[in-house]
Amino acid sequence: MSAQRSSPTWPSSPRRVVVTGMGMLTALGNDVASTWEGMVAGRSGIATIASFDPSRLQARIAGEVKNFDASGVLDKKDMRRTDRYIQFGLVATRQAMDQAGLPARLEGDEAERTGVILGTGLGGVGTLVEGISTNATRGPDRISPFLIPMGIPNVGAGQVAITFGMTGPNFTTVSACATGGHAIGEAFETIRRNDADTMIAGGSEAGVYEPLVGGFDSMRALSRRNDDPEGASRPFDQGRDGFVPGEGCGVIILEELDHARARGVGILAEVIGYGATADASHITLPAPGGIGAVGAARRALAKAGLQPADVAHVNAHATSTPEGDKAELQAIRTIFGDHAEELSITANKSMIGHSLGAAGAIEAIVTILTMREGCVPPTINLQHVDPAGEGLDLTPHAAARRDVPIALSNSFGFGGQNTALIFRRWTE
Helix, strand or coil: CCCCCCCCCCCCCCCCEEEEEEEEEECCECCHHHHHHHHHCCCCCCEECCCCCCCCCCCCEEECCCCCCCCCCCCHHHHHCCCHHHHHHHHHHHHHHHHCCCCCCCCHHHHHCEEEEEECCCCCHHHHHHHHHHHHHHCHHHCCCCHHHHHCCCHHHHHHHHHHCCCCCEECCCCHHHHHHHHHHHHHHHHHCCCCCEEEEEEEECCCCHHHHHHHHHCCCECCCCCCHHHCCCCCECCCCCECEECEEEEEEEEEHHHHHHHCCCCCEEEEEEEEEECCCCCCCCCHHHHHHHHHHHHHHHHHCCCHHHCCEEECCCCCCHHHHHHHHHHHHHHHHHHHHHCEEECCHHHHCECHHHHHHHHHHHHHHHHHHCEECCECCCCCECHHHCCCECCECCCEECCCCEEEEEEEECCCEEEEEEEEECCC
8 A cells, every 4th residue: 555645734825826838829829929929910810700601690700710720639539529618728738738848648746736727708619509409400319428528618627637637626717708817816826825736727718609699799799890800809999899709718837936946947927916806786897997807906916915006017808898998997097096107008809809718818828928028019909099098008009118027917707707917027
């Protein structure tokens, strides 16, 4: 009989958490490098929907992932048995693990001390749409036995562990557009309290299907600028008329600092703050003045031991909805006061659309790259700034060189759920 392992001790102070790997799929590219290159160039990945005929819809544009290939992590049989959002998660996780120098499959103590929090706002909706259609047209006895394991939202995190061997904490965050922020924040807390040494964290979404797009449009949430797809997502612009749906995935590898140092892996950034709040106000509209966002940011700042003036940059949630953007701008002014006009602010969704549960994770990666590269990607399509944004540096039209030692990334979801993540540029 093998000796029983002793349980990890509760740390006397919170442990430091760093980022050692990143993986990403967006409408601009199928990895981190291509997405970043497209963002810095100010290029839009939004186009008329190509994955199905959108002619019955009034909103017919999206930021779809193009030329996606999961064959590097799944064989043909397994690809048929995994929803698109799960495939996104597996591919982005492998990219992040490769950068972090992690093996093809974890074993032993390393597996036990590694967990997964892969969030999704919608889960396997492509599978569910197909299954419901089959039920309606052919009957319940023709439903695939994989409908449930492909469709439920927690299986993405489970499949990452099954594929790559992690046996530590494993679950899924589901909080609409705040999902990716919650996943990274809760993974950060898991390591800080010594429940894991390494966490795979992020969000994945594949929701560009006719009923889903039609459903969002029936809420009047989507842009109908079908004749100008690349100009349709217009965060902070007075002419914005709704968000553009997108799909994609962002995954980061979080590690306890000494664990990463012992492995000799390169450190990309440090996570130093996380806050989460609820508006308790309205199912879709933000609380007046963005007060929930203010609370999340203030909690993250307090946890990081920072003052608002210590932050140089904000990666905004900025979906291109009339009320959401206005509330976020008001929140930024409340959080930062006079320092608000010294910040650089950017809205990544202007180029890739809104990938819902993946958005917070994708934007966290862009925030890390902004700090590392000293370059703020632009907010494109910003022709006439909302009065609430006058005097703020919203990085219009073109990328800007900027020294960014510390940055805040915001994510807010339907239901009034808010997250704030604070990253610090890594220096020894």
